[in-house]
Amino acid sequence: MKVLFTCGGTAGHINPALGVAGRIRELIPDAEILFVGAQGHMETELVPREGYALETIRIDGFQRSLKPKMLLRNMRTACWLAESMRKARRIVRDFQPDVAVGTGGYVCYPVLKAASDLGVPTAVHESNAVPGLTTKLLEKRVTRILVGLEESRSAYRDPAKVELTGTPVRVEFLSSDKKRARRELGLPEDEPIVLAVFGSLGAGYMNERMREFIRRMEGGADFRLIYGTGKQYYDAVRESLPPQALRSGKIDVREYIYDMPKVMTAADIIICRAGASTIGELTCIGKPAVIVPSPNVVNHHQEKNAKVLADAGAAKMLLEGHFTGDELYDTVSGLIRDPAALGGMHEASEQMGVKDATDRITSIVLGLAMHTNE
Numbered sequence: 001m002k003v004l005f006t007c008g009g010t011a012g013h014i015n016p017a018l019g020v021a022g023r024i025r026e027l028i029p030d031a032e033i034l035f036v037g038a039q040g041h042m043e044t045e046l047v048p049r050e051g052y053a054l055e056t057i058r059i060d061g062f063q064r065s066l067k068p069k070m071l072l073r074n075m076r077t078a079c080w081l082a083e084s085m086r087k088a089r090r091i092v093r094d095f096q097p098d099v100a101v102g103t104g105g106y107v108c109y110p111v112l113k114a115a116s117d118l119g120v121p122t123a124v125h126e127s128n129a130v131p132g133l134t135t136k137l138l139e140k141r142v143t144r145i146l147v148g149l150e151e152s153r154s155a156y157r158d159p160a161k162v163e164l165t166g167t168p169v170r171v172e173f174l175s176s177d178k179k180r181a182r183r184e185l186g187l188p189e190d191e192p193i194v195l196a197v198f199g200s201l202g203a204g205y206m207n208e209r210m211r212e213f214i215r216r217m218e219g220g221a222d223f224r225l226i227y228g229t230g231k232q233y234y235d236a237v238r239e240s241l242p243p244q245a246l247r248s249g250k251i252d253v254r255e256y257i258y259d260m261p262k263v264m265t266a267a268d269i270i271i272c273r274a275g276a277s278t279i280g281e282l283t284c285i286g287k288p289a290v291i292v293p294s295p296n297v298v299n300h301h302q303e304k305n306a307k308v309l310a311d312a313g314a315a316k317m318l319l320e321g322h323f324t325g326d327e328l329y330d331t332v333s334g335l336i337r338d339p340a341a342l343g344g345m346h347e348a349s350e351q352m353g354v355k356d357a358t359d360r361i362t363s364i365v366l367g368l369a370m371h372t373n374e
Contacts, residue, residue: 001031001369004097004120005052006111008038012277013104014046016125016361019168020101021052023362034095036088038107055091059084059106081110088114098369101125101361102138109134116141121368125361127167127276129304130155143368146361148276149352151308165361166354167280172261174355176285181266185259192223192336195267197257198292202230203273205320206292207237212325213332214245223336224250226267228257268342269335271328274306274317280357282309286350288342289315290331314349 003024007017014037021033037043039056047054059081088110092100100115102108102124112122126135127148139145145156148167156162182189196213198206207229217225229237234255238246245251257263264270265285272278274293282289291309293302309315316331335341354360 001028001366002034002095002097003031003365003369004034004036004092004095004100004111004115005103006036006100006105006108007103008041008043008105008107010105010275011042011046012127012275014043015170015277016127016168016358017101017103018046018050018052019170019358020103020361020365022050023358024365027362027366032095034091034097036091036107036111038105041105043105057084057087057091057107057110059110084110085114089118092118092120099123099365101365102134102142103127104132104134106134109137112138113141116143121371123361123364123368125165125167126152127280128152128301129308130299130301132298132301144364146364148280148354148357149305149308163360163364164354165364166357167276168358168361169277169280169284170261173265173281173284176261176265178265181262185262185266187224187266192268193226193266194223194269194271194332194336195226195228195257195263196271197228197260198273199230199275199294202228202233203294204233207233209323209325209328211237211240213329214241214251216326216329217250218242218245218248221250221333223268223333224252226252226254226257226263228254231255269332271332274302274309276305279305279309280354283314283349283353284355286346286353288335288345288349290318290328290335291315292318292320295320309349309352312348312352314345314352 005017005021007013024031033052035047035052035054037054037056039058092114097120100112100120100122102112112124115122122142123144123146124135124138124142125146129149129152145162146165147162150164153159153162179189196210238253270287270289272289272291274291291306293306306317310317
């Protein structure tokens with residue numbers, strides 16, 4: 001059996017594909033697996049590290065701007081797209097996959113289009129609440145559309161193509177145990193813990209609000225805070241905080257949270273962004289959250305992701321630029337003091353979670369491949 005995966009740009013696009021590829025390798029050790037990614041992006045590091053062959057295509061997204069610099073970039077992108085279509089067709093023809101699967105990123109379009117044109121069964125996974133441009137362009141071409149959230153079904157013209165699979169998460173989330181996580185992290189079992197994290201690089205706006213948040217904690221917060229600043233903000237944040245705040249034992253400021261599954265499991269509530277991977281992780285472990293969607297993403301998809309959780313009662317949503325650090329503190333502190341509210345958020349989040357997302361996607365992928373070989 002030959003399986004072609006295409007993904008690129010962010011870990012949120014790459015990790016689901018790696019998870020499914022790993023499960024296929026477990027089930028069918030002699031399966032041939034090939035990844036196709038975007039030249040110069042994160043997949044060129046992550047995919048080979050997992051032992052998979054990788055082909056790359058030069059491709060980028062179009063910019064929604066009339067500035068001369070962006071217009072020139074779009075002209076370059078158009079040239080790359082024509083080249084990428086030719087190369088994608090060659091890759092598919094040479095590899096002759098039984099099935100082709102895309103999990104996000106601009107590179108999915110030329111590869112899945114080429115596979116579809118050549119008669120290969122195809123599937124695209126959309127982890128966000130609303131389809132991105134690539135998924136929209138592929139909607140009529142692919143054999144199956146796999147979605148991370150039930151609410152996403154209505155965004156597609158042909159419901160028969162759409163299947164709820166959830167979004168795969170790291171295996172550590174599947175065996176989460178709050179008490180064990182706290183013991184292993186050396187944290188008290190009976191003290192509320194708040195985790196604040198806004199991506200590996202951090203977010204300038206949120207770091208400003210968190211400085212205000214921490215100043216409020218000096219008055220005697222009834223919870224501990226674990227705070228990931230992001231690498232580029234760590235030194236500035238620590239220098240701006242009162243020394244007594246760092247010495248209190250109530251605040252753990254980190255450049256990067258390396259043991260994220262364990263720390264998320266140990267927390268009572270999480271302040272975070274609304275990327276699709278984060279949504280999948282929150283709902284997998286049923287974790288209450290105060291979500292501040294990033295405004296710096298295409299089509300405001302993070303806001304739409306967050307709204308799904310907020311409407312279900314699994315999270316509170318605050319929009320960047322519309323709240324202060326004091327208001328953020330009051331929201332979090334109020335939830336910490338209301339165990340019934342936190343319990344309700346936990347149940348709502350857990351009901352949305354799909355713990356067997358990797359297995360669901362794997363089953364669909366193998367089913368499409370088997371159909372090819374009948």
